[in-house]
Amino acid sequence: MSIRGNLLALVRGDGQADRVVPRSGQSARLTLATAAAMAFLAVFAMALSTASGRLADRWSDALAQSSTIRISAPAAEVEAQTWAVLTLLEQTPGVQSARALSDEDQQALLAPWFGPDLPLDDLPIPRLVEIVETPEGYDSDGLRQRLAAEAPGAVLDDHDRWRRPLAEAAGRLRLLGGLALVLILGATAAMVTLAAQSALSANEQVVRVMRLVGARDSYIASAFVRRFTIRALTGAGVGTLLGLLAVAMLPSARDTAALLTGLSFSGASWLWPLIIPPLAAATAFVATRVAAFRTLKGLK
Amino acid sequence: MIEMQDAAYGYGAEPLLSGLSMHLPPGSFHFLTGPSGAGKTTFLKLCYAELLPTCGSVSLFGHTATGLSRDGIADLRQRIGVVHQDCRFLDHLPLHENIALPLTVSAKGGLVQDANLAELVGWVGLSARANALPPELSGGERQRAALARAIIMDPDLILADEPTGNVDWEMSLRLLNLLVELNRLGKTVVIATHDLALIRAAKQKVQARVLRIQGGQIMAAGADL
Ligand SMILES: Nc1ncnc2c1ncn2[C@@H]1O[C@H](COP(=O)(O)OP(=O)(O)O)[C@@H](O)[C@H]1O
Ligand SMILES: [Mg+2]
Numbered sequence: 102m103s104i105r106g107n108l109l110a111l112v113r114g115d116g117q118a119d120r121v122v123p124r125s126g127q128s129a130r131l132t133l134a135t136a137a138a139m140a141f142l143a144v145f146a147m148a149l150s151t152a153s154g155r156l157a158d159r160w161s162d163a164l165a166q167s168s169t170i171r172i173s174a175p176a177a178e179v180e181a182q183t184w185a186v187l188t189l190l191e192q193t194p195g196v197q198s199a200r201a202l203s204d205e206d207q208q209a210l211l212a213p214w215f216g217p218d219l220p221l222d223d224l225p226i227p228r229l230v231e232i233v234e235t236p237e238g239y240d241s242d243g244l245r246q247r248l249a250a251e252a253p254g255a256v257l258d259d260h261d262r263w264r265r266p267l268a269e270a271a272g273r274l275r276l277l278g279g280l281a282l283v284l285i286l287g288a289t290a291a292m293v294t295l296a297a298q299s300a301l302s303a304n305e306q307v308v309r310v311m312r313l314v315g316a317r318d319s320y321i322a323s324a325f326v327r328r329f330t331i332r333a334l335t336g337a338g339v340g341t342l343l344g345l346l347a348v349a350m351l352p353s354a355r356d357t358a359a360l361l362t363g364l365s366f367s368g369a370s371w372l373w374p375l376i377i378p379p380l381a382a383a384t385a386f387v388a389t390r391v392a393a394f395r396t397l398k399g400l401k
Numbered sequence: 402m403i404e405m406q407d408a409a410y411g412y413g414a415e416p417l418l419s420g421l422s423m424h425l426p427p428g429s430f431h432f433l434t435g436p437s438g439a440g441k442t443t444f445l446k447l448c449y450a451e452l453l454p455t456c457g458s459v460s461l462f463g464h465t466a467t468g469l470s471r472d473g474i475a476d477l478r479q480r481i482g483v484v485h486q487d488c489r490f491l492d493h494l495p496l497h498e499n500i501a502l503p504l505t506v507s508a509k510g511g512l513v514q515d516a517n518l519a520e521l522v523g524w525v526g527l528s529a530r531a532n533a534l535p536p537e538l539s540g541g542e543r544q545r546a547a548l549a550r551a552i553i554m555d556p557d558l559i560l561a562d563e564p565t566g567n568v569d570w571e572m573s574l575r576l577l578n579l580l581v582e583l584n585r586l587g588k589t590v591v592i593a594t595h596d597l598a599l600i601r602a603a604k605q606k607v608q609a610r611v612l613r614i615q616g617g618q619i620m621a622a623g624a625d626l
Binding site for chain 2: 120121123307309310311312313314315316317318319320321397398401
């Protein structure tokens with residue numbers, strides 16, 4: 102390049118601060134690689150979080166109205182036992198509401214199987230009571246014992262309740278995925294802080310000279326901040342891309358609700374990982390700035 | 402420009418300099434002399450706020466040095482041209498970038514004209530060496546480059562710490578002439594040196610006052626200088 106070109110490049114704009122502080126290949130490569138690895142992990146944490154979130158939602162919807170009580174008793178006692186069951190349920194903690202299905206409801210339920218003209222009155226059809234639970238749920242063993250005592254013809258049918266611990270686990274997994282994301286972000290901030298500090302102390306003489314000739318702290322810091330922000334953005338971009346590819350290539354079995362085969366994004370949630378690179382860049386920006394100003398304060 | 406009142410400074414518990422009281426009027430030409438280790442460099446550092454007085458007060462361009470913010474100190478240094486004893490170049494940048502460094506890092510970075518920079522590099526006689534790296538330069542070239550860097554911001558005050566330390570007599574006179582020329586342009590000049598011959602040479606060209614640091618005190622030198 103000619104002197105003239107050099108001079109023109111020299112006097113132009115902010116990029117010049119980048120030239121004043123020499124590049125260190127080591128810290129650049131380490132920042133890039135770590136940002137990429139962290140972003141890759143973040144994609145999986147996000148996939149885990151959204152997938153388990155989906156499962157938790159689906160399962161708890163199904164759970165909300167999962168139990169019924171069947172009352173089979175001689176026709177004369179059905180009415181009395183239904184009342185007893187409803188009264189009992191009213192006093193049971195964990196039951197949001199309970200309702201005895203009317204004849205029409207039951208007819209509608211049975212119609213698909215037996216046709217609309219079923220003579221309900223003549224058949225010993227059990228009376229059904231539908232239970233809507235609170236999120237905490239009720240104690241089914243306790244309820245069973247009290248039913249046996251007060252309404253001997255009542256049977257609690259809670260076959261879907263086995264899913265409750267699974268739904269809870271899925272909800273917990275969603276939280277863990279979120280926590281993992283926060284930890285990954287924190288680790289990224291710590292890593293960038295260390296890298297920036299090492300770059301600052303490797304360039305201490307340069308920084309001192311810049312101070313001596315009248316550079317403000319913000320100018321000196323910006324040379325480092327710009328560099329680490331761009332590295333984190335680039336690294337996280339590559340890592341996110343690789344993570345998305347890896348998630349996309351996971352075997353999928355859409356119909357089963359199993360967690361492992363469902364570990365993926367669906368629909369718009371594929372867009373979520375796109376916030377990882379800007380988030381990494383913002384983290385690097387703040388971490389480097391804080392580290393730079395703290396280090397500079399120690400220099401006259 | 403610079404005023405000190407009973408200022409003192411010490412690196413450890415013992416003060417190195419104390420009872421410094423002096424006034425540096427605009428447009429003046431001062432020499433600062435004294436044996437090696439007397440505290441000349443330390444005194445100059447007080448003048449551009451690399452060191453702050455441990456007691457007393459130092460006032461720079463009307464601002465109390467101890468009251469300046471970090472940005473305030475940075476802005477002040479843009480108005481003071483310093484030729485450091487060891488030049489303090491960035492060895493990875495070619496000479497012309499080193500000379501332009503104060504402009505680059507200042508808010509006025511965008512205003513530098515490459516023509517002006519080239520003219521300045523020519524003024525100190527380094528046009529042919531503009532692309533050399535600092536370690537490739539001779540002592541005289543380094544000192545002239547340091548002087549060019551000190552004046553690129555068009556400062557009102559120039560502080561030169563042993564600017565003729567590593568150069569032969571002929572080059573010393575050349576550097577002295579540059580500084581005298583700057584003084585004629587209205588700039589205040591302070592030169593720290595232990596070279597009495599240089600002071601005598603200067604006295605024939607410019608009205609220079611001589612300050613001597615001895616025993617931690619600053620005083621006007623005798624008539625022998
Ligand atoms: N950073 C420092 N820490 C401790 N002592 C110092 C430091 N800088 C200079 N000194 C001491 O202060 C004294 C004066 O130094 P200096 O101002 O450089 O003198 P001069 O420039 O007149 O030769 C010397 O004895 C030197 O050893
Ligand atoms: Mg000295």
